[in-house]
Amino acid sequence: MKQTMLLKLAPTTEQHQSLLDTMHAFNAAANYVAEIAFNEKTANKFALQKIVYGELRTTYKLAAQLAIRCISKASEVYKREKSIQPHFKPEGAITYDERVMSFKGLNAVSLLTLSGRVLVAFRVRGYQEARMDRIKGQADLLYRKGTWYLAVTLEVPTPTPNTPTDTLGVDLGIINLATSSDGETFSGEQVEKTRKRYHALRQRLQKRGTKSAKRHLKKLSGKEARFKRDTNHVISKRLVSKAKADGQALALEDLRHIRKRCTVRRSQRSKHSSWAFAQLRSFLSYKAALAGVLLYAVDPAYTSRTCSICGHCEKANRKSQSDFKCVNCGYEALADFNAAVNISRAEPVMRPIAAGRA
Helix, strand or coil: CEEEEEEEEECCHHHHHHHHHHHHHHHHHHHHHHHHHHHHCCCCHHHHHHHHHHHHHHCCCCCHHHHHHHHHHHHHHHHHCCCCCCCCCCCCCEEECCCCEEECCCCEEEEEECCEEEEEEEECCHHHHCCHHHEEEEEEEEEECCEEEEEEEEECCCCCCCCCCEEEEEEECCCEEEEECCCCEEECHHHHHHHHHHHHHHHHHHHHCCHHHHHHHHHHHHHHHHHHHHHHHHHHHHHHHHHHHCCEEEEEECCCCHHHHCCCCHHHHHHHHHCCHHHHHHHHHHHHHHHCCCEEEECCCCCCCECCCCCCECHHHECCCCEEECCCCCCEEEHHHHHHHHHHHCCCCCCECCCCCC
């Protein structure tokens, strides 16, 4: 399985400027290639190379392999959407491969720039150091808020999935972010309080509109994203650990394109659209693969309306967003728990979810 690991670089002042100049030239060149690709209506890398290679070498001063990487970047983006011309920001990522990048021990990496190779130090801790021998293939050079990172690709061995004796169903929701079929819930109360606080602060800062307010908005965006990411890591780790300990598979709703399929009350729109359920699904996927736990996606249709005791399905079974009461047998439960039990029993389940990147 492939994972991505960030290495924080510590370039000198001269190296910093060299990397920045290279990044600006690389992305300016990518914009030129994208313009040619759009005008010529071709995403073929070899056809584009014949047209632009000389210009990339002379005008943009890119080394041979960086020129090839530049053509690949532009053509791959254009290939995804040919109706518009791609545009790249000056500080967009540069993709390095083994011909223009090499590691020197556990604390330095050699990177090709406009001014030749630079040997840049990087900082690693125990987590990164234990995985350095798994680095394979390409890496992306990133520049974020004045700091340089190298996003390297890891080849991580995955164990043979266990043979489950049972399935742990997981219902994803708004009031409770996740509820498992054994009754454990991950409340969204603190998440909602945090969301409202960030939302109110964001509105005040946007209304103010000063330079200081705009700087604060950028910081706020990063804090909120980190809060969501940390919460999703905690939930996914707990669910996978539980399934592994009990010899279970994991089953969750296939919620792809859920925002297009479902409508909610106006008052709940911000809740519905603000939480990163796709990220939670991705975290569950790769953690389950690393732990040898099978993870399935289940068709979510009617799981919230069907009684987990007698199987009666009716809209009237849902008394409220949080409560379930079967009109046939009288069974009462939390709606999320009832849905999670149905998910754990769903037949047939869809194919196992492919593990994504960390």
